[in-house]
Amino acid sequence: xxxxxxxxxxxxxxxxxxxxxxxxxxxxxxxxxxxxxxxxxxxxxxxxxxxxxxxxxxxxxxxxxxxxxxxxxxxxxxxxxxxxxxxxxxxxxxxxxxxxxxxxxxxxxxxxxxxxxxxxxxxxxxxxxxxxxxxxxxxxxxxxxxxxxxxxxxxxxxxxxxxxxxxxxxxxxxxxxxxxxxxxxxxxxxxxxxxxxxxxxxxxxxxxxxxxxxxxxxxxxxxxxxxxxxxxxxxxxxxxxxxxxxxxxxxxxxxxxxxxxxxxxxxxxxxxxxxxxxxxxxxxxxxxxxxxxxxxxxxxxxxxxxxxxxxxxxxxxxxxxxxxxxxxxxxxxxxxxxxxxxxxxxxxxxxxxxxxxxxx
Amino acid sequence: xxxxxxxxxxxxxxxxxxxxxxxxxxxxxxxxxxxxxxxxxxxxxxxxxxxxxxxxxxxxxxxxxxxxxxxxxxxxxxxxxxxxxxxxxxxxxxxxxxxxxxxxxxxxxxxxxxxxxxxxxxxxxxxxxxxxxxxxxxxxxxxxxxxxxxxxxxxxxxxxxxxxxxxxxxxxxxxxxxxxxxxxxxxxxxxxxxxxxxxxxxxxxxxxxxxxxxxxxxxxxxxxxxxxxxxxxxxxxxxxxxxxxxxxxxxxxxxxxxxxxxxxxxxxxxxxxxxxxxxxxxxxxxxxxxxxxxxxxxxxxxxxxxxxxxxxxxxxxxxxxxxxxxxxxxxxxxxxxxxxxxxxxxxx
Numbered sequence: 010x011x012x013x014x015x016x017x018x019x020x021x022x023x024x025x026x027x028x029x030x031x032x033x034x035x036x037x038x039x040x041x042x043x044x045x046x047x048x049x050x051x052x053x054x055x056x057x058x059x060x061x062x063x064x065x066x067x068x069x070x071x072x073x074x075x076x077x078x079x080x081x082x083x084x085x086x087x088x089x090x091x092x093x094x095x096x097x098x099x100x101x102x103x104x105x106x107x108x109x110x111x112x113x114x115x116x117x118x119x120x121x122x123x124x125x126x127x128x129x130x131x132x133x134x135x136x137x138x139x140x141x142x143x144x145x146x147x148x149x150x151x152x153x154x155x156x157x158x159x160x161x162x163x164x165x166x167x168x169x170x171x172x173x174x175x176x177x178x179x180x181x182x183x184x185x186x187x188x189x190x191x192x193x194x195x196x197x198x199x200x201x202x203x204x205x206x207x208x209x210x211x212x213x214x215x216x217x218x219x220x221x222x223x224x225x226x227x228x229x230x231x232x233x234x235x236x237x238x239x240x241x242x243x244x245x246x247x248x249x250x251x252x253x254x255x256x257x258x259x260x261x262x263x264x265x266x267x268x269x270x271x272x273x274x275x276x277x278x279x280x281x282x283x284x285x286x287x288x289x290x291x292x293x294x295x296x297x298x299x300x301x302x303x304x305x306x307x308x309x310x311x312x313x314x315x316x317x318x319x320x321x322x323x324x325x326x327x328x329x330x331x332x333x334x335x336x337x338x339x340x341x342x343x344x345x346x347x348x349x350x351x352x353x354x355x356x357x358x359x360x361x362x363x364x365x366x367x368x369x
Numbered sequence: 370x371x372x373x374x375x376x377x378x379x380x381x382x383x384x385x386x387x388x389x390x391x392x393x394x395x396x397x398x399x400x401x402x403x404x405x406x407x408x409x410x411x412x413x414x415x416x417x418x419x420x421x422x423x424x425x426x427x428x429x430x431x432x433x434x435x436x437x438x439x440x441x442x443x444x445x446x447x448x449x450x451x452x453x454x455x456x457x458x459x460x461x462x463x464x465x466x467x468x469x470x471x472x473x474x475x476x477x478x479x480x481x482x483x484x485x486x487x488x489x490x491x492x493x494x495x496x497x498x499x500x501x502x503x504x505x506x507x508x509x510x511x512x513x514x515x516x517x518x519x520x521x522x523x524x525x526x527x528x529x530x531x532x533x534x535x536x537x538x539x540x541x542x543x544x545x546x547x548x549x550x551x552x553x554x555x556x557x558x559x560x561x562x563x564x565x566x567x568x569x570x571x572x573x574x575x576x577x578x579x580x581x582x583x584x585x586x587x588x589x590x591x592x593x594x595x596x597x598x599x600x601x602x603x604x605x606x607x608x609x610x611x612x613x614x615x616x617x618x619x620x621x622x623x624x625x626x627x628x629x630x631x632x633x634x635x636x637x638x639x640x641x642x643x644x645x646x647x648x649x650x651x652x653x654x655x656x657x658x659x660x661x662x663x664x665x666x667x668x669x670x671x672x673x674x675x676x677x678x679x680x681x682x683x684x685x686x687x688x689x690x691x692x693x694x695x696x697x698x699x700x701x702x703x704x705x706x707x708x709x710x711x712x713x714x715x716x717x
Contacts, residue, residue: 187699
């Protein structure tokens with residue numbers, strides 16, 4: 010099925026390229042190619058905006074950082090300009106702007122974000138690698154759980170034969186999904202970490218506990234992840250439940266549902282095989298939308314719980330105005346987000362045969 | 370809708386009569402259904418009522434509190450409203466729980482034997498000894514104002530670009546479509562972080578709103594554009610076009626009435642999104658430090674560790690206001706959604 014779907018959707022494979030022009034037209038008309046070009050365009054626009062903004066405002070991140078350090082350390086201002094010049098030369102900030110742009114784009118293409126100003130000998134990539142592990146862990150688990158729980162709840166809420174009391178659960182779910190994640194985080198932190206004192210309220214593992222592969226450490230990490238994960242989970246579950254409920258209601262109006270009923274199939278079978286199976290697929294497109302909100306929301310949740318992921322690192326980079334690190338983290342988030350949405354868009358027609366991307 | 374075209378050759382008095390009748394028709398077709406609809410689906414009314422109550426509370430609170438004598442003899446304070454977090458003068462009593470809370474005293478030890486009167490600090494004071502009631506009263510309009518400016522601007526830009534794209538087609542359409550496609554996949558908050566850091570100065574509430582609109586208009590543009598594209602294929606638009614109506618007249622007299630539900634829904638969504646992003650930006654420490662907006666209060670709460678200090682009154686009240694704002698906006702937009710998109714209407 011997979012291969013036929015690709016074949017059908019891929020005019021480049023269908024049409025015999027009698028000329029180069031026809032082939033090129035077919036190539037760029039191809040949905041996959043178009044989607045990839047959009048991905049490149051997204052990353053390029055974001056990168057260019059981030060490149061141009063500092064040049065427009067005429068700020069000098071290096072000099073500013075040095076001045077800030079000097080003020081903090083109370084050192085003499087003499088030699089500051091020379092130092093800033095030297096740094097700028099090393100970082101290539103004294104070149105003409107078009108050369109800077111080319112260098113910047115080449116570095117970006119290699120995913121090289123240069124050195125951190127605040128932790129100088131370390132590169133931004135090292136810092137990002139250290140923290141992204143925690144973010145990915147937190148995000149994948151919450152995304153998966155929220156999808157499963159939310160879709161399940163939405164399926165039950167949208168099913169006309171569900172018990173009546175269940176409909177009362179819809180309003181609280183909606184309300185939860187409208188509340189920002191970090192606000193829920195505040196409440197959870199207060200209840201479970203301060204009043205009840207059941208769970209730790211900051212960090213990813215207990216201080217003094219060194220990362221290692223032992224049961225104790227893993228449990229410690231899990232204990233620390235519960236509250237931030239719950240904060241993200243609560244609002245995300247509502248998002249999925251709303252979408253699934255709507256799809257379930259639509260699906261129940263379809264002819265095949267009446268047919269299934271007429272065949273005398275039992276309720277559970279209709280519910281699982283006919284209704285959920287069909288209502289579930291469009292939920293996957295929601296994945297693309299949810300990545301963005303989930304990520305930016307998670308940034309703040311991480312700050313709140315001082316969870317050492319990308320968000321918290323971004324927060325500290327902002328506090329010490331480490332511009333290269335901020336750019337690196339922002340670009341990392343933008344690229345991963347653009348990639349994730351692209352993958353969802355590309356995979357979707359393969360799993361849902363009702364959707365076909367053809368040349369318009 | 371298409372009715373507008375045939376009034377062209379009629380005399381003035383007939384026109385006036387028709388206009389009156391048109392209002393009657395307009396009422397029957399557009400206004401009355403809202404009432405009927407809201408009876409069936411109360412979420413729109415509930416949301417509006419929640420938001421209205423919050424606004425009423427703020428206005429009455431601001432008016433009332435500005436009449437009260439300041440807590441101290443500090444000449445910089447004209448009324449109690451001037452003792453807000455970050456910017457306002459302190460009132461002298463640090464970490465006071467709300468003074469009506471009789472069971473709170475063992476959470477924070479009071480300095481000396483000061484016994485506040487019953488409504489001296491309705492929402493307590495913070496570690497900088499500032500009146501949190503004044504903070505919240507001043508913060509609610511600031512936060513709502515940021516969202517309002519952002520919402521108005523993004524819907525304005527979004528609608529104009531949508532019409533430009535749909536009207537001219539061709540190159541403008543392709544450019545606008547690409548821009549929105551790209552803009553939607555880039556999280557606006559991140560771009561705003563970069564803008565804010567590059568500007569180096571703190572953004573005032575309306576500047577923040579404008580910044581949020583600069584990254585948020587793509588969502589309105591996309592919603593409105595897709596709807597405009599549907600509408601321009603409608604028979605009555607075609608009739609208007611063939612009877613020689615100008616482009617602008619078609620847009621405002623034929624298409625606008627049908628777009629209003631979508632534009633309103635998109636406005637509410639972008640207000641909510643902008644407030645969410647503004648609070649996020651402020652909580653990250655990129656807000657206006659002299660402003661007492663709700664987001665800045667959240668920032669101070671995190672900075673001073675109000676939660677670990679057990680000062681629940683510091684974060685619970687702004688949290689409650691933020692939740693009221695979001696839930697009411699959500700209910701309003703859910704109500705509008707079902708109104709503009711009948712397929713979503715409750716079937717179960």
